[in-house]
Amino acid sequence: MTAVLEVKDLTKRFRGVVALDGVSFEVRPHEVVGLIGENGAGKSTLLKVLTGIYQPDAGVVLRNGEPVTFRNSSDAARAGIGMVHQEQSLVTSVSVAENILLGAEGDAVRFGFYNWPKLNAVAQRQLDKIASAISPTTIVEKLSFAERQLVELAKAMYVEEGAQVEPVIILDEPTSVLEGAELETLFAQIDRLRQIASVIFVSHRLEEVLRVSDRVYVLKDGRSVGETDAASADIDLLHRLMVGRESSAQFYHEDEQLPVDEAPVKLQVKNLTRAGQFEDVSFDVRAGEVVGIAGVIGSGREELSRVLFGAEPSTSGSIVVDGKPVKFASPVDAVSSGFGYIPAERRIEGIADGLSVAENIFLVAPQTAAWGPFRNPKKALEIAGAWIKRLRIRTPDERTNVGNLSGGNQQKVVLAKWLNSPELEVLILDHPTRGLDVGAKEDVYIFVREQCAKGMAVVLLADSLEETIALSHTILVMRDGRIERRFDAPAGSKPKPVDLVERMV
Amino acid sequence: MTLMNRRTDEAAADPSTAALRAIVPATGRSWRDRLTPLIPLVVLIALVLVITIKQPNFLSLYSMRGLLESVAPLLLLALGQMFVILTGGIDLAFAAVASFGTVLLALWIPDMGPGGIVLALLVTSLIGFVNGFVVAKAQVPSFIVTLGALGLYSGIGLWISGASTIRLSEGYDVVGWLADLRIAQLPASGLLAIVIAVVIAVLMGTLRRGRALHALGLAEPAVLMSGISTVRLRILAFTLSGLFSGLAAVMLVALQRSGGPSLADSMQLPAIAAVVIGGTAITGGVGGAMKTLVGALIIVVLRVGLSAVGVDPAWEQVFYGAVIVAAVALTIDRSRLRSIK
Amino acid sequence: MTHPPTVDERRLSPRVRRLIADAGPLVALIVLIVVFAVANPVFVSPGNIGILLSQAAVPLVIATGLTFVILLGGIDLSIEGVVATSSLVFALTVANDRNDLALGLFGALLAVLAGSVFGLANGLANVKLGIPSFMATLGLGAVGIGIATVLFAGRSPRVLDSGMRMLGQGSTLGIANIFLIAVLVLVIGWFVQRFTRLGRYGYVIGGDEAVARLSGVRVGRYKIGAFVLGGTASGIAGVLLGSQLGVGMPTIGSGTMFTAITAVVLGGTLLTGGRGGVLRSFVGVLIIVVLANGLILIGVNPYAQVAVQGLVIIAAVVATGWRLRTRVRIIK
Known part of the structure; x- marks a missing residue:
């Protein structure tokens, strides 16, 4: 049977950095394909290519066996590829129906004039496909987050009308903000989708991926490094595929890691909480120590690093520097307490x-x-x-x-x-090597080691697990806003990436 | 080490590409970077030449005096506005605050003498402070806050003055010297304003934090994340704008011998035009006091020049408006505007 | 970072806030009317109500057009200049004491068209040249005042066309024509807002321009369209004022922009765009007019009202912006 969607040797580079490195995969009719990978494995770039937002540098996309080129998102929609975005892309001030048909109203708008009954009827048809009871005339801002996701799904289903083929629906991290019953509803929804469409399910929650998918692809460093039937796979296998190669101690200058057991405690974080983002986070950082924080998007580690630097307020808990409690109303206070911050958004905040x-x-x-x-x-x-x-x-x-x-x-x-x-005494590194080439990465690693030798306390949110493990003295794994596990990582007896991944997802 | 690592390593090790990227600025930038700042000065010189050819007495002492006198309040207003524009904001209230200041001066000088001047300057600075505080703390666009302030202080000015001009006779000497004093036969008012512009330029060029307002206009998040209080900087810019509106008010009261609730209102457009035509970008971060000085001189010379070549003064407004739109269109850095509203 | 703003909104009870935003202005209007009626019964006399309605007309026309611009998150500061030019085009093209033209209604249309052209220029400057709307409209507003001053040439042209003067001065069935025209403009504005792509996409673009672009909406042309609507409304206002006063002059629009912006904001249209509407602006206009009229009746200095309008604008923008504050955000 022909695949409804096939990707062959897709390559995409940004400023010389390779984001997709010859990725290949296929989606068969009425199949749910899981797509997993670490942060930076190339998932989001791949999705953007599939929806026409990026154009690939090399490789082909086949839709039902025919080569297709998407110059923009409308092209992708016309080919019947719809996407439910991770960060919702609904306009909250207008109605459900307007959102579903936005930019592709067809007959429902003639000569610039709205035919509301028609518009609502078309929208209702999409909502019916997913058996949603939401009224097309509701203003989106009155809906809950889970309801809005259904509207997104209905919007994604609407590509079917223009394309006249069974759609391929991409769900990008659809479960990241859902819980309990909402989650069950979504899974039921995906099962229903399977009857009328093919689905690409992108997530970092492996249990969920295994539960809803027929097959799973593992992405790493911009390539598909593994493909497996969901039925025959277990989480361990996926972990191993995601992590892949062993790290290189030399590259990370691991031999330069000095023990810090005797060093004084520089920074203490006590029961730090930011409502809705992370809670009850406690840890110490000694002078000369690197504390690496691992976690997926949504684990709360990014928010934690910003709270530590005063860029966002905390709800409760305290930060203690050299035994003295401090309060950071803004980064101004943090800097005067000897903090420094290397932001992930280098071009904007760096x-x-x-x-x-x-x-x-x-x-x-x-x-x-x-x-x-x-x-x-x-x-x-x-x-x-x-x-x-x-x-x-x-x-x-x-x-x-x-x-x-x-x-x-x-x-x-x-x-x-x-x-x-x-x-400067405390340095927070938020993805310090993001987007850097290997030479520059190594310079950053050397620099971190040098600073530690001088007694700098470092909090590290690294780009990859290897980086976290290799650079850190201590590793905290965060999951759903809490510290899940603490690992010691002395030079020579580092934990394995798989151990960390288990706690992350 | 994996293949991929080695591959990128090679690319990075090739110094020619990396160095090239660093040395050659983005396309179109070098031309703009080098020549654009000089355009206003060239325009000014060309204008003076053209007008002198048409009207040889343009360079006479007499017309220089007129020029310097009319540049004084305009330049002060423009300098105040420049601080705010450098941060990427705008102060639409500044001319109304200056008008309000003239009313205060005309009301207070007869009783309080020099103390009235100090008090009026304090009040206009405070107005600027409050504007800046609201913009920075509530994080709302400056044009709308200062538009509200424009109404607020015009209203109060009209109210306390009874909507009429207040002549200043008793105590005029306190400010009168500004209008009467001549240095090397030239009016002190204009020279003083120019000296102030030069001092600002020198301070901004030599102070440790002299470029902080520029930095704020260029990269607010990076400045904040470097531990610099952007709130304080923004408030500073608006407070300076208020202070300079007050200084312009003192100058106006001296030159006009009166205060009035709309005395400076007509200078709103020329002053903004002076800032942008001098080359200060409305997006913030680029510009300075010498540029503003050149801009203010262009405006004044053009005003004189237009009448010299026989253009109806009625066209002046059309001209200011067109100049603002054109200058902004030329100096704006579109890459910095994510969404133009 | 990835969480939607709804998380915070929930804590602040959106239902209550929405209720205040929806019904607040209307309640305020009713309270004001009751208070003034009690303070001075003349306020609700038929004579005064007639005055109120004709006072509301010009602000209503301008506010209706301005609403479309503000819905996009833009602003139109050219209103007074456009009104001035329009009033002079009107006064100089209908029968007048300056020239021999007597185009009648066609002259009025020309004046309105002049407003549309200004709106188009505003839109092009904003969209094609990338100039922020406050700056573009400030500049083009000055151009408007300038053109009006040139046309004015030192003396007001007087409108001699009696039919055209009836537009602004006459009444039909006891209601001022000028108010009826304003209501017609409002109805058209409401129709455009509710039933046309220009109106609906205004909400979409003002609500989330990035989503609009991603969905293939040609954002630029709808933005330009909104400015044209704004300019056209100012053009109509210029005709109405010219007809009402019987002259055209550069200062004829003084204060109209301020009243209109205050009215739109008071009605509940957000200056950040995406939320609001022309009917809300109607309520806002009535509040302003009732307040102005009522305060004069109870003897408050009229200039204090300008100050109060300024305060209202600041308060409204702070109130709507307050909950959107974050630690790290670019503001300009």
Whole structure:
């Protein structure tokens, strides 16, 4: 039987970084295909290619055996591919029917005029397909999150009308905010979908993937590294496939990891809670220690790192630095307590695009090159030059706009900005190597080791499990907003990635 | 190490591509980066030349005096506005606050003398502070807050002045020297305003945090995440705008010998035009006091020039409006606008 | 980060807030009417109600058009300039004491069209040149005042066409024509908002522009369309004012923009876009007009009202923006 959707050797690069590296998979009629992989494995890029938001650099997409090219999302919709987005894409201020038909109203809008009965009838038809009792005239903002997801599903089903083929419905992390009964409803919904469509189910919750899927593909580093029948697979197998290769101790400079058992405790986090994001998180970080926090999207670790830096408020609990409790109303307070933060959103929160490399370096601690309230240009030039040399920042000179550097060099400028502050004692690294090439990654690892040797306390949210394991002294695995398990990771006897994955999903 | 790692390693190790990316700025940028800042100055010089050819007495002492006098309040208003525009915001209330300031000055100087000036400057600074506080704390667009403030202070100004001009006779000497004093035969008012612009430019160029407002306009999240209080910076910019509205009010009262509830209102557009035509980007982060000075001179020279070549002054408004739209369209950095509203 | 804002909204009881947003302005209007009626019975006399309605007409026309622009999260600061130009085009093309033109109704249409052209220019500047709407409309508003000043040429042209003067000065069945026209504009506005793509997509784009783009909506043309509606409404307002006062002049629109923005905001249309509507703006206009009229009747300084309108705008934007505050957000 021909696959309803087949992907062959799909490749996509961003600024030289490979996101999809020859991925291949197929979806057969009336099949639910599970798609799993770590953060950064290429899932979201693949979905964006399938829905026409990105165009692949190489490879083909076949729809019912025919090669297709999607230049935009409408092309994908016309080919009968519908998607339920992880972050909902409904306009909350208009009705359910308007959302379902948005941009493709067809006969329901003639010469710019709305035929409401018709519009509502078409929408009702989509809602009927998924047996939903939601009225098409309801304004979306009055619906609950789970109800809105059903509307998204109905919207995804609507591609069937334009395409005149059985649709392929992509569900991107549909379960991440659902619980209990809502979850059961969704599973029943997917079973119903199976009768009238083919489904790609993307999730990091492996039990759920195994439960609803017929077959499962495992993505890693932009490639499909495994394919298995859900019936014959177990979670252990999926874990092993997801993790894949063993880490390289040399690459991560593991031999430079120093023991910290004797070092004083620098940072204590006690019962820290942010309602709806994470709760009751407690841990200590010693001077010179790297505490790695592992967890999937939605585990609460990103939010935790932002609360630690004062970028979001906590609901309860406390942060203690050098034995003294501190309160961070904003990052301003965190920085004056000796905290630094390397953000995941480097281009937005890391570099100040438009300012020079030197100006970026002195954003945090301008007093390091000053005469009283005035700038000391000569000293600034010296210090900036020294950082450029030490971190091997590739830039024509200090005056170059930081926005014109490559990602890795921008990241090094952000590092220099913090290291230039004499008060820095605690560094929060939020995906410090995201989007960097291997050489720049290694520079970051060397840098982390150096700082630890000097007594810096580091909280690390790494890009991959290997990175977490290799760099950390201690690993905290977070799941659904709580610390699930704490692992010791001394040099030479590191935990296995599979052990962590088990606790993450 | 895996194949993929090695492959990317090779790409990274190739210095030519990485260095190229760093040295060659994005397309179109180099031209703009180098030439755009000079355009206003070239325009100013060209304008002066053209007008001098048509009207040789344009460069006379007499017309220079007129030019300097009319540039004084305009430049002060434009400098105040510049601080806010640098942060990426706008202060639509500034001219109304200046008008309000002239009313306060005309009411207070007769009784309080110099104390009245200090008090009026405090009040206009406080107005700016409150505007900035509301914008920064409530995180709402500055144009709408300051539009509300525009109504608020115009209303109060009209109310307490009885909607009429208040002549200042008793105590005028306190500000009168600004209008009368000549330095090297030139009016002190204009020279003082220019000196203030130069001082601001020097301070912004040499202070440790002199470029903080620029940084805020360019990359607010990065500035906040570097531990700099963006709330305080934003409030500072609006407070400075209020203070400079007050200074412009002092200048106006000195030149006009009176205060009035709409005395400075007509300067709203020319002052904004001066800022943007000088090359300060409405998106924030790019610009400075010398640019604003050039912009203010262009506006004043053009005003004189238009009448010199016989254009009906009625066209002035059309011209300001068109200049604002054109200058903004030319200087705007579209990559910084995620959604244009 | 990935959680929808609904999580926070739930805690603040959205039902109550929605109720306040929906019924609040109407309740406020009724309370105001009752208070003024008690304070001074003249307020509800037929004569005063007639005055109220004709006072409401021009703000209603402008606010109806402005609602479409604000629904997109934009603003139109060119209103007074457009009204001024329109009033002069009207006064100079119908029978007048300045020239020999006497185009009658066609002259009025030309004046309205002038408003539409300004709206188109606003939209193009915003969409095609990428200039934020407050800046584009501020500039083009000045152009409007300027053109009006040039046409004005130092002396107000007087409207001599009696038919055209009846538009603004006459009444039908005891109701001022000007108010009837305004209601007609409102009804058309409501129809556009409810039954046309221009109106519906306004909500979609104002609510979530990214989703609209992803769904293949040609965002730019609908934005331009909204500005054209706004400009057209200002053009109509210019004709009505020109007819009512019998002259065209550059300052004829003074204060109208402020009243209109306040009315739209008071009615409950969010300045951030996506929520609101022309009927709400109607309630907002009535509140403003009742307040203005009532305060004068009980002897409050009229200039204080301008100040109060300014405060209302600030308070409304703070109130709607307050719950959307986050620690790290770009504001301009």
